[in-house]
Amino acid sequence: MGASLTFPAGTSPKFSALDLRPGQLTGRFRKCGKPKCHCATPGDPGHGLSWFLTRAVNCKTVTKIIPAGPAVAQSQPQLEEYRRFRHLTHELVEVSETLCEAALERPMTAAEAARKNL
Numbered sequence: 001m002g003a004s005l006t007f008p009a010g011t012s013p014k015f016s017a018l019d020l021r022p023g024q025l026t027g028r029f030r031k032c033g034k035p036k037c038h039c040a041t042p043g044d045p046g047h048g049l050s051w052f053l054t055r056a057v058n059c060k061t062v063t064k065i066i067p068a069g070p071a072v073a074q075s076q077p078q079l080e081e082y083r084r085f086r087h088l089t090h091e092l093v094e095v096s097e098t099l100c101e102a103a104l105e106r107p108m109t110a111a112e113a114a115r116k117n118l
């Protein structure tokens with residue numbers, strides 16, 4: 001995404017306004033399962049942080065691992081942008097629904113009916 005945008009030479013944006021990524025990013029410590037590892041000790045936080053990006057696809061939760069470091073910083077604005085986009089589209093649909101409802105309450109003019117082939 002964002003490939004159609006051009007930026008001045010020498011600038012390299014971390015993300016563009018068009019990068020939308022759905023999902024929930026969570027950092028987790030994990031246990032490797034080896035009995036002699038420090039992570040097997042009670043109270044040990046485990047290995048980490050590891051970052052997981054989860055999202056629902058066809059009613060199933062799909063998890064992707066995001067490598068710790070720059071990838072996390074790069075993903076966060078993309079996830080934020082997607083949330084903003086979802087919020088805005090939700091608002092747009094709400095307004096549109098109100099307008100559709102209002103339009104039903106006022107009779108269609110002959111000109112409008114003709115334009116719509118009714």
Ligand SMILES: [Zn+2]
Pocket residue numbers: 031032033034037038039040047
């Ligand atoms: Zn371990």
